[in-house]
Amino acid sequence: MGYAQLVIGPAGSGKSTYCSNLYKHCETVGRMIHIVNLDPAAEDFDYPVAIDIREFISLEEVMEELGLGPNGGLLYCMEQLEDNLDDWLTTELDNYLDDDYLVFDCPGQIELFSHVPVLKNFVEHLNRKSFNVCAVYLLDSQFITDVTKFISGCMASLSAMVQLELPHVNILSKMDLVTNKRDLENYLNPEPRTLLAELNQRMAPQFGKLNKALIELVDQYSMVSFLPLDLRKESSIQYILSQIDSCIQYGEDADVKVKDFDPEDD
Numbered sequence: 001m002g003y004a005q006l007v008i009g010p011a012g013s014g015k016s017t018y019c020s021n022l023y024k025h026c027e028t029v030g031r032m033i034h035i036v037n038l039d040p041a042a043e044d045f046d047y048p049v050a051i052d053i054r055e056f057i058s059l060e061e062v063m064e065e066l067g068l069g070p071n072g073g074l075l076y077c078m079e080q081l082e083d084n085l086d087d088w089l090t091t092e093l094d095n096y097l098d099d100d101y102l103v104f105d106c107p108g109q110i111e112l113f114s115h116v117p118v119l120k121n122f123v124e125h126l127n128r129k130s131f132n133v134c135a136v137y138l139l140d141s142q143f144i145t146d147v148t149k150f151i152s153g154c155m156a157s158l159s160a161m162v163q164l165e166l167p168h169v170n171i172l173s174k175m176d177l178v179t180n181k182r183d184l185e186n187y188l189n190p191e192p193r194t195l196l197a198e199l200n201q202r203m204a205p206q207f208g209k210l211n212k213a214l215i216e217l218v219d220q221y222s223m224v225s226f227l228p229l230d231l232r233k234e235s236s237i238q239y240i241l242s243q244i245d246s247c248i249q250y251g252e253d254a255d256v257k258v259k260d261f262d263p264e265d266d
Contacts, residue, residue, distance in 0.1 A: 001098055001099065001130050001131070001132060002093075002096065002097075002098060002099065002100050002101070002102065002126075002129065002130060002131040002132070003099075003100070003101045003102070003131065003132050003133075003248050003250045004101070004102045004103070004104060004126055004131045004132070004133045004134070004248070005102075005103045005104065005133075005134055005135075005136050005244060005248075006104050006106060006119070006123065006133055006134070006135045006136065006164070006166065007019060007103060007104060007105055007106055007136045007138065008106045008112075008113045008119070008135060008136070008137055008138070008160060009108065009137050009138035009139060009173075010108055010110055010139070010140070010156070011107075011108030011109070012108065012140065013108065013138040013139055013140045013173055013174075014138055014140065014173035014174050015105055015106065015108065015138055016039075016042070016045070016046070016105055017046075017173075017231070018136075018138060018171075018173060018229070018231075019035050019047055019103055019105045020045070020046035020047045021231050021237060022103060022237065022241065023035055023047040023048070023103075024047075025234060025237045025238065025241070026241075028234075029238075031101075032100075032101065033101045033102070033103055034050035034051070034096065034100060034101065034102050034103070035047045035048065035049060035050055035102075035103050035105060036049070036050055036051040036052075036102055036103065036104045036105065037049050037051070037052045037053060037054070037105050038053050038078075038081075038104050038105060038106045038107065039053070039074075039105060039106065039107040039108075040053050040054055040057060040058070040059040040062075040074060040077040040078075040107075041059050041070065041074055041107065042054070042105075050096075050102070051092045051093075051102075053077070053081060056080075056081065056084070056088050057077045057080050057081070059073050059074060059077055062076050062077055071109060074107055074109060075109065075111070075112075075116070075118075078107070078112060078116075078118045078119075079118060081118070081122070082117075082118045082121050082122065085121065085122065085125040086125075089122075089125065090125075090129070093129055098130070101250065102131070106119065110156060113135075113159075113160040113163060113164060114156065114159040114160060114163060115159070115163065117163075119163075119164060120163055120164055120165075123164055123165075123166060132248040132249060132250070133166055133167075133248065134166060134167045134168070134169060134244050134247040134248045135160060135161070135164050135166040135167070135168045135169070136169050136171060136244060137157045137160055137161075137168060137169070137170050137171065138171050138173045138229075139153045139156075139157065139170065139171070139172055139173065139226065140172075140173055140174055141172040141173060141174050141175050141177075141178050141184055141228070142174055142177060142178060144172065144184060144187050145183070146198075146202065147187075147195055147198040147199050147202060148199065148202055148203075150187050150190075150195075151195070151199065151214055151215075151218065154218045155214075155218075157170055158217070158218070167247035167248065168247075169227065169240070169243055169244050169247060170225065170226045170227065171226065171227050171228075171229050171240060172184065172187075172188070172226045172227065172228045172229065173229050174229075175228045175229055175230040175231075175236075176230045176231050176232045184228070187226065188225075188226055188228060189225060192215050192216070192218075192219040195215050195218075196211060196212060196215045199211045199214070199215065227239070227240055227243060
């Protein structure tokens with residue numbers, strides 16, 4: 001059985017930076033992970049790329065030959081990947097052992113994980129290859145400045161969760177860049193009643209029923225729980241990784257290190 005993270009989120013939310021720091025952290029603690037680039041528009045990396053979609057298809061060539069723009073060209077590339085899951089991707093995955101840990105750095109086009117079935121079919125292929133997969137959804141903490149943006153971020157994350165049907169970990173990224181962290185405390189573990197009161201204050205009265213329905217939906221699906229990620233702190237990265245590992249049952253079959261609990265010899 002293999003293990004995998006599917007790192008998704010809006011463009012600019014810090015997915016590649018997360019992958020880079022995760023790789024460095026695992027390298028420091030002596031743990032092996034493999035980063036896979038699924039973004040055909042990516043250029044530079046701060047981590048070794050184990051599998052690169054650009055070796056399969058070139059976004060620049062697609063745009064030039066088909067006359068597509070960046071967004072249309074990227075969707076075409078991902079559709080080509082979808083059509084070749086049993087060929088190119090399977091060949092690449094066969095290079096890794098059953099217990100390897102892969103982290104997929106995905107593009108930021110929101111339609112890929114909201115309503116276009118490309119990533120859903122990609123995940124189903126990984127499942128057929130005996131991978132336990134967790135979706136890691138990153139949301140830029142600097143985006144969360146008021147309750148309306150918080151609800152918007154929750155809805156986008158919920159859309160991805162419904163589409164992909166995976167264990168789901170939500171992360172507020174770039175916490176190290178936030179100057180006043182008190183502004184975010186109310187959104188890390190917020191009370192539904194507080195959210196509803198703030199939302200009603202910012203919206204016109206006719207949206208009252210809609211606001212109530214949105215808050216109930218967010219609360220029902222436990223989408224109000226975001227994990228803060230501060231890349232300056234190794235403990236923050238370790239905690240995030242432990243939560244993801246728990247979702248995909250990584251390490252549960254490892255032998256218990258009894259010697260760690262043995263009393264010291266006289």
